[in-house]
Every structure is written in structure tokens, then in C-alpha cells.
Amino acid sequence: MESLLKYQHRCVSIFTDKSRNPTGFAVGSIEGRVAIMYVEAANPSADNFTFKCHRSTPTAPVNTQDIFSVNDIAFHPVHGTLATVGSDGRYSFWDKDDRTKLKTSDAVNDQPITCCAFDARGQLFAYASSYDWHKGHEGNVQTKKNAILLRQCFEEMKPKPKK
Template sequence: MFSQSGLNTSGTFGVSAVNTSSTNPMKDFEVTSPPDDSVSALAFSPATLPQNFLIAGSWDNNVRCWEVEQSGKTIPKSMQTMQGPILDVCWSDDGTKVFMASCDKMVKCWDLASNQTIQVAQHDAPVKTCHWIKAPNYSCLMTASWDKTLKFWDTRNAQPMLTINLPERCYCADVDYPMAVVGTASRGLIIYQLEGRPQEFKRVDSPLKYQHRCVAIFRDKKKQPIGFALGSVEGRVAIQYVSPQNPKDNFTFKCHRSNGAPGGYQDIYAVNDIAFHPVHGTLATVGSDGTFSFWDKDARTKLKPSEVMEQAITKCAFSHNGQIFAYAVSYDWAKGHEFYNPMKKNYIFLRPCFEDLKPRATS
């Protein structure tokens, strides 16, 4: 699968897309052969590979892989199936393997060269998140589940290296060595330090009043992880530093809300995903309102809003060099069963984004 010659990854991505219909109001590049059900996970390949690959997990039980060319064209490469909806995906640091977490209570490792899968982790309930940890003295897979446990796996062994009990079901997690953050049901927030041996660092009172939906770690100018952004179902994001220099460093902002509902009310939508730009340190949020927005947290300003898609945006991701922003448009069930329209297709769009995410110039 990885025998193709490397692409020029230094150039800018894409020129112009073709589809300009209501399904693609931003005129972005459409990924060919998208999933048949809602997209639950998106991840670009790491910088260790010369080409750009995109993987997507879906509620159709499948994980798909595409090669993304500099022109914006996507080539479907392969697909793997599990026994339940996929809830998360991640890459190994060398780009040779993809891990797939499913409602079937398992995590499988997909070896891309051989196109074979093998089970590497197991929980007593659906596995909500999986993250690969590359530490100086160990490598492992971190999985978190609705069985209220966090597990760390040496993927060569059937038993976990370490199991940590969580206060509640895991709803979201992120890893940026040496830090991990886990958000649970009942608005639990726990920070872990991963050096030497993973262990709890501290529990944090949630700055948000409603259920957590997504979390993403951010770095300082020296590229060290120092805090995280947390999104909730109530159209709000909290920026939290692990050790704030000043209490005012932590703040929350509203997003994914629409004005102009009858009676002056506001429609409020869930923040479905958050991603930080790998070069600029700015961020993207995507929501149930069918929009994405780019933000500069340091200037506390919105850099760019999007047009409204015909369905919710469920997931987003940046390519490792920050040239491409991927976002998935599919029904997220926020409005319940009666609003589900099986005639509406799922889409993954790719957008050249490097310029749009440059931080606001400070005077």
C-alpha cells in the first residue's frame, strides 16, 4: 500500500474545487467514496510518511483510508471492518499502523503494509477513544471506554500494562506527550502525566455547565503541551491551562449558535470536535449547526466562519504540516430520529487552510 512514490508535501495544497452545490457551499475538495453512515473519527497520517493519507471511522462499522494528493484528489486505498460502529481511530507514530476503537468493545491494529488486522485491546463496554503514546522509554496504546476504565497496552501482550479506573464513562480524550486529558460523563476532567509511567496528575472542576463532547490539547511557543480546549453540547468552548500564570488565562467562549430564532432566542448547538493547527497553534471548532470556525485563542478572536452545510459537522482534522483541513458532514442525531434523512449523503471535505489559520497580528 505504501509503495507509491512520495509526493511533494512542501507545496501548497490544491487549487480550486469543482462542486459548488448546496452540499458543498465552501467549494472544497470532496473525498471520493465516503462512508455510508455518520463519520465518527478522522485522522491524517503523521509526518514520518512522505505521502498524505486520511483515515475515517464511521457508524457503518468501517474504517477507510485514502491517499490525498497535492492536487486535492483523493484515492481510496483500503477499508477494514469491525463488529460494531467505529468510535475512534489513531495512527502509530511511524505511520505503519492504524488503531480502530469500536462499539464491539475491542481495538484492532490495522497493519497497512500487509492490510491485516489483529485485536490489541479489550474493554467491557464500547471503546470511546484510542491514542498512540510515543514516550522516550516506552510506546503504548491508550484506550478509554464506557466501562469507566483507562487502559495502556503494549500491543504485543494480551493484558494491559496498566489499568486506571475513571469516575465515569469516558466521553472524550486527547494525548500530547507527556500529557493526557480525559473528559467523562458527569462533567469529569482528569489530567494525566505520561512520563516514566502514566499516572493521574490532577482532577479539574469543569468550567462548563453541560456535558463534555470533545477535548484537544494545545502547546506553547516552545511546542510543549500546556493546556486544553474543551467543547460542550451547549455551544461553548473552555480554554484551560494546566498551570495558569494568571487566573484570567482560563476563559470560555460561545460558538455554534444562531441568532434570529423567533422571539429573539438563540439556537444553541453542540461543539462536536476541536482541532489545533500544528504550525500556528490556532484552532478549529465544528458543530451540530453544520458550520466550522477558525479561532485565535490568544487574540480571543474568530479568524473565519464557514457557510452552513446541509448537515452537522461531526469531526475535523489538520494534516501534519497544517496545509489541509478535513471536516466530515453527516447527521449527528442531535435532533433525534425524526430528523434523520437517509437520502442525505455523508461527505468528507478537504480545504487548503494554512493562510486562514495564521494568528491575528498583534499590534
């Protein structure tokens, strides 16, 4: 399959349908973008899509923003929603079916978040904060400590009710 993303891919994660059958995957890239792609899409141009994430808020007057790599993607085992983590040191929760953001964290430990995972019951979200080499060896500050963080997530990962 050809990717919907133009720039270097950093991560990929498979998602399943309600019967737990694999149906597609998400790909994250260095351009702060994620592609959702179905393996057997009925209408690929409508079903497959990309969205922007891990970007700073545009600032006036020149309306520029910083773009950060998507370092990892994990799908919630119960709700089917997903988490992305990036070089901006934030995690975000998304509903791919509704194509909406559920939550974005504040920056964590003043370092990138390099990987993430959910426990099998979908109660805990784990993520690692450490340098990801996106600024080369010059950006590595050895005094910053690596960390593994855990948080309750089950309620936050629920899709919002349809209106």
C-alpha cells in the same frame, strides 16, 4: 480539574506552547460553548476562559437564538489557532491567544459537521459532514449523504497581526 462548562462535554483537544510542550486543552459542549483551560495557569481566573460559538444570529423582536453542539476541536500544528465544528453544519477558526474569531463558514451539506483535523504541516483542514444524532433517530434522514471535505487552510489559520 473542574470544567468551566456547565453542560455535557462533547469533545476535548490538547494544545501546545511554541516549544511543542502540552500546556492546556479546549473542551466543547452541547451548549455551543468552548472552554480554554491551562494545566498550570499562573492566574487561572484570568487565563482560563470560555467563549460562545455555533449559535445562530439573534432574531428580533424576542432576541432568541438557536444553540448547537460543538462536535470537535482541532489545533493548527503551526499557528496554534483552533477550529471548531458543530451541529449547525459550520466550522469556525479561532485565535485563542487573541480571543478572536478568524472565520466562520457557511453551512455545509445541510448536515452537522461531526469531526475535523489538520494535516501535520497545517496545509489542509479535513472535516466530515454527517448526522450526529442531536435530534434523535427522528432527525436522521437516510437520503442525505455523508461527506469528507478537504480545504486549504494555512493562510486562514494565521493569527491576525497585533495592532
